Amino acid sequence: MSKATKSIRTQVEGRDLIMERIFDAPRELVFKAYSEADHLARWWGPQGWETTIQRFDFTPGGEWRYCMKCVDKNQEDFFGHESCGLAVYQEITSPEKIVYTDSFTDQEGNKLDGMPEMLISMEFVDHEGKTKLVTRTQFATEEVLKQIMDMGVVEGTSSQFEKLDAHLKQIQS
Template identity: 65%
Template sequence: MTTNVEGRVLVIERVFNAPRDQVFKAFSEPERLESWWGPKGWQTENRKFDFKPEGVWHYCMRCTDENQGEFFGQESWGKFVYQEIIAPEKIVYTDVFADQEGNAVDGMPEMLITVDFVEHEGKTTLITRSQFASIEALQQVMDMGVVQGMASQFDRLDDLLKELQ
């Protein structure tokens, strides 16, 4: 996985040894998404999943790993609002930290995320571009461990893709 910061944008790339349509389905099918989303030791539950432009994905991640100390038992709610979907090439959505009702949490940054799925010789390069309102908002999420969380999450996605082949 490679990461790069371009102003207010965090770019993360990772190559998966799977065809693009399989990687896209991992983002677009609720059961698949639920099975890998979130860092290792966390379980995701879909509250709402409507994969279409203006559709909403509202979810909760819960730490189920007792070895994660103070994180064990914690919940983290999030909400996507899909802006653009071009299967199996691209997904654009806003991402906010949310509460159980799907309301944005005050003081937490909102991100505009573009995910590109680029296939080459049977492998897929996943490119995520997370745009923040300010460099400070980007730094806030970096300080929360977003890069480490994404690395762990992408390891889980890689495991799922291997199972499906």
């Protein structure tokens, strides 16, 4: 199964969700947007959401704790909603690859029961002067993958990539 939205190409392989997008920026800069807390805080999360970084240790074994809050009143049911996460970095190869586990947490960083942990592998590929970002997210089962897709992960990621694209344009000008 494969589909494309405005800016993101997605494919499901078993229990893996693969998302690709090309950014009009050098690979080193796109990698930097993921590897530095001050950059992440400016664009992480869907449109209308703001992100607070609680901890950021970009090293293998290091943790990134964050919370996102919907600040857009037009998002009605989501307005004021908070969503927190914990990433634990497994592998970092600058500027080519980041591998980490990602979990939903409460505001104190405790993993939420009943919510999946995901293994995310991100590859930053030189592509004709631009960067192709290939994200492979592995879930425990195909059913969990379907649950997360039904929650809108592709739409949320696409919205987040639009914010990243705007951030990359801003810091290049």
